[in-house]
Amino acid sequence: MDPAPSSSDDPALGEVVVSEADIARRVAELGAEISTDYAARTPLLVGVLKGAFVFMADLARAIDRPVECDFMAVSSYGAATKTSGVVRIVKDLDLDLTGRDVIIVEDIIDSGLTLQYLRRNLLARGPASLEVCALLLREGQQRGDLGLRYVGFSIPPDFVIGYGLDVAERYRNLADVRTYEGAP
Structure with a gap:
């Protein structure tokens, strides 16, 4: 088994964009905000695999309520570093969303x-509410207002x-977020 890569031995690892400490702090803040916003409800977190796991x-763990x-799993990248623009569901949800308070992670x-x-896909399944919590928002890449409720960085x-x-x-x-310096 290969050990976790370190910046000293992998030339593909670039600069730290978000440190491990900053991630931990912001995740705790997001958890507290969601805990407050869903004080009387049990949110269903829908993780988009594999990256959001x-x-x-x-x-x-940072949400101080039952969740x-x-x-x-959806795919628009494959092994590439640029999106293909074509989205397909690779693994669908196991739970029914009808009447649920859903947060896409x-x-x-x-x-x-x-x-x-x-x-569009999840709203068609009848949730009571649907919000988004994204760790990262890549600046200047979005097409239109995405209505993001919770954003880390x-x-x-x-x-x-x-x-x-x-x-x-x-x-x-890797415990932090870094630029990728390898070949695409």
Whole structure:
């Protein structure tokens, strides 16, 4: 088993964009905000696999209320570093959303096309409410207002890895978010 990569031995790892300490602080703040906003309700966190699994696990623990979790997987990247623009559901939810307070948990929002697709798809399933909690918002890439309720960090439009984000399934285990300096 390969050890976690470090900046000293992997030239593909660039500058730290969001530190581990900043992530921990912001996740705690988001958890507190969601706890307040859903004080009388039990939100259903819908994690978008695979990138959001680390963030969603930490976020769920930071919410001081009962929560339920489900996952779906969508694909618009494959092994590439740029979105194809075509979204497809690879794994659907197990739970019924009818009458539920749903929070989509995303790792990163780029153009917003995947999120727009998810919103339409999940709203058609009859939830009582549908909000979005994204760890990262890549600045200047969105097409229109996405109506994001909870955002961890706005970052430059660089391709980033770590804290769940990957390139061809690598680097998800980094504790911080970094630029990717490898070849696309």
